[in-house]
Amino acid sequence: AQSVTQLGSHVSVSEGALVLLRCNYSSSVPPYLFWYVQYPNQGLQLLLKYTTGATLVKGINGFEAEFKKSETSFHLTKPSAHMSDAAEYFCAVSPLGNTGFQKLVFGTGTRLLVSP
Amino acid sequence: GAGVSQSPSNKVTEKGKDVELRCDPISGHTALYWYRQRLGQGLEFLIYFQGNSAPDKSGLPSDRFSAERTGESVSTLTIQRTQQEDSAVYLCASSFRVAGTYEQYFGPGTRLTVT
Numbered sequence: 001a002q003s004v005t006q007l008g009s010h011v012s013v014s015e016g017a018l019v020l021l022r023c024n025y026s027s028s029v030p031p032y033l034f035w036y037v038q039y040p041n042q043g044l045q046l047l048l049k050y051t052t053g054a055t056l057v058k059g060i061n062g063f064e065a066e067f068k069k070s071e072t073s074f075h076l077t078k079p080s081a082h083m084s085d086a087a088e089y090f091c092a093v094s095p096l097g098n099t100g101f102q103k104l105v106f107g108t109g110t111r112l113l114v115s116p
Numbered sequence: 117g118a119g120v121s122q123s124p125s126n127k128v129t130e131k132g133k134d135v136e137l138r139c140d141p142i143s144g145h146t147a148l149y150w151y152r153q154r155l156g157q158g159l160e161f162l163i164y165f166q167g168n169s170a171p172d173k174s175g176l177p178s179d180r181f182s183a184e185r186t187g188e189s190v191s192t193l194t195i196q197r198t199q200q201e202d203s204a205v206y207l208c209a210s211s212f213r214v215a216g217t218y219e220q221y222f223g224p225g226t227r228l229t230v231t
Contacts, residue, residue: 004158009156036222041224042224043119043120043207043209043221043222043223043224043225044159044207044209044220044222045222046219046220046221049219090158090159092159103161103164103172104159104161104220105161106151106158106159106160107158108156108157108158109157109158
């Protein structure tokens with residue numbers, strides 16, 4: 001079984017500060033890993049994903065995440081927060097394979113608050 | 117390029133009534149998923165459709181929940197005899213295969229409130 005843990009339901013940063021959102025996963029097989037962002041009253045939007053290859057993954061809006069197998073982590077970072085980054089962020093995992101069915105298991109989400 | 121659309125955006129219903137939620141996937145996307153997002157929680161997988169294959173219903177919480185999909189188009193999620201614990205945002209996603217994985221594109225959701 002797979003699971004995702006996101007530490008901190010809320011993270012507050014100042015504009016221009018480093019953003020760090022934590023995600024740890026458990027998986028019995030090598031996983032695919034995803035970060036999604038949800039703006040108010042909108043659906044989820046894919047920020048970035050890790051499948052295979054390079055462990056540092058760059059996504060949209062200046063976000064990146066690093067897959068660390070030894071730590072079973074996939075933390076999301078951005079060097080400098082912008083007010084528009086305020087949203088809810090979800091980490092998700094699915095099994096690596098060729099089934100074609102990406103049944104995503106989501107974390108509970110982290111709400112990012114950005115203050116001026 | 118339209119994204120995934122869902123209707124209605126909000127639905128308030130009385131306990132015991134049936135509701136139907138609709139999802140229009142992105143054209144050409146073969147896979148369609150339904151998720152439930154309860155307040156303060158992550159997304160729970162409900163059901164998955166892939167082409168003409170039998171759907172994976174393993175996430176449906178009870179037999180009051182059912183879903184249909186016509187070919188690779190519209191899907192309807194039906195909740196019968198709604199209960200207050202059914203109150204949640206119901207999200208639909210569709211996907212296609214990109215570089216060995218399926219990227220899921222989500223709709224804005226339907227907020228269901230059962231009174």
